[in-house]
Amino acid sequence: MKTGRLEAFSDGVLAIIITIMVLGMDVPKGASFSSLLTVAPKFMSYVLSFIYVGIYWNNHHHLFQAIEKVNGKILWANLALLFTLSLIPLTTAWMGENNFDQAPVALYGINLILCAVVFVVLEKIAVKHEGKDSNIGKALKSSNKENITFVIYITGVLLAFFLPKIGAVCYAIVAIIWLIPDQRIERQLQTINKD
Numbered sequence: 636m637k638t639g640r641l642e643a644f645s646d647g648v649l650a651i652i653i654t655i656m657v658l659g660m661d662v663p664k665g666a667s668f669s670s671l672l673t674v675a676p677k678f679m680s681y682v683l684s685f686i687y688v689g690i691y692w693n694n695h696h697h698l699f700q701a702i703e704k705v706n707g708k709i710l711w712a713n714l715a716l717l718f719t720l721s722l723i724p725l726t727t728a729w730m731g732e733n734n735f736d737q738a739p740v741a742l743y744g745i746n747l748i749l750c751a752v753v754f755v756v757l758e759k760i761a762v763k764h765e766g767k768d769s770n771i772g773k774a775l776k777s778s779n780k781e782n783i784t785f786v787i788y789i790t791g792v793l794l795a796f797f798l799p800k801i802g803a804v805c806y807a808i809v810a811i812i813w814l815i816p817d818q819r820i821e822r823q824l825q826t827i828n829k830d
Contacts, residue, residue, distance in 0.1 A: 636704060636705055636706075637703075637704060637705075638699045638702055638703075638704070638705055641699065641705055641709070641710060641713055642695075642696070642699050645695060645713060645717060646692070648717045648720070648721065649688055649691070649692045649695075649717075649720065652688055652720055652721055652723060652724060653685060653688055655724040656681055656684055656685065656688075656723070656724045656727055656728075657681065659677075659681075659724060659727070659728045660674065660677055660678065660681055661674055661677065662674075676730075676731045676732075676733075676734045676735060677728070677731030677732060678731070679731065679735075680727045680728075680730045680731030680735070680743075681727060681731065683727075683803075683806065683807060683810060684723050684724070684727040686810045686814070687723065687747065687750075687810055688720065688723060690810065690813045690814065691716075691720060691750065691754065694754070694813070695716075695754075697820045697821065698757070698758065698761065698771070698820065700820065701769075701770040701771040701774060701820045702761050702764075702765060702771055703765065703769075703770075704764075704765075705764075706764050708760045708764065709757070709760055709761055709764060712753065712756055712757040712760045712761075713757060715753045715756070715757075716750065716753045716754055716757055718753075719746065719749040719750040719753050720750055722746050722749075723746060723750075726739070726742050726743040726746040727743065729742065729743075730742075730743045730803070735799050735800050735803050736799055737795055737796050737797075737799045738795075739799075740791075740795040740799040740800075740802045740803050741792050741795035741796060741799075741802070743803075743806065744788055744791045744792035744795055744802060744805075744806060745792060747788055747806060747809070748785070748788045748789070748792070751781070751784055751785065751788065755778075755781055758771075758775055762775055770820075771820070774819040774820045775819060775820075777819065780812065780813075783812070784809050784812065784813070787805050787806075787808055787809050787812075788805070788806070788809060790802075790805050791803070791804075791805030791806050791809075
């Protein structure tokens with residue numbers, strides 16, 4: 636089966652996730668700019684999570700640009716990814732509501748690790764389905780960026796129990812690393828288009 640329905644469904648779920656996150660934001664009490672400080676932690680956690688959802692949307696789009704057809708395993712792996720991403724509004728709100736305290740920052744990091752693990756599983760299943768010599772197989776031979784990501788995430792979760800704000804900085808560093816979309820797939824597709 637083609638990827639269109641899967642992509643459309645995923646786009647809809649990601650849009651709902653972002654909507655839920657913004658609806659979880661409280662309006663500051665008071666009409667002065669200083670009253671905005673009361674919602675600053677929630678706003679910062681929202682911005683970080685918005686960036687993460689955007690990164691996943693972008694990389695998901697690139698991934699399915701290189702995949703020609705999907706099977707049941709890819710559909711289930713995609714649903715698992717959407718499930719882990721759907722937890723982001725909860726962990727975001729808890730972290731922001733509690734001013735980046737230890738347990739919320741650790742749980743947020745665990746949520747991010749789960750998202751990353753499931754995305755890698757989705758990639759592996761897609762490569763297995765399409766074949767190692769396919770566009771996606773050739774594009775995803777290297778996993779250096781993913782490995783660095785996991786090291787920083789685990790460091791962030793461990794730091795969350797002692798220096799939670801530094802743990803959150805680790806998560807922000809990963810977001811910065813991934814702000815530039817995964818170029819491996821684009822390079823592979825450009826190579827094929829030149830041939």
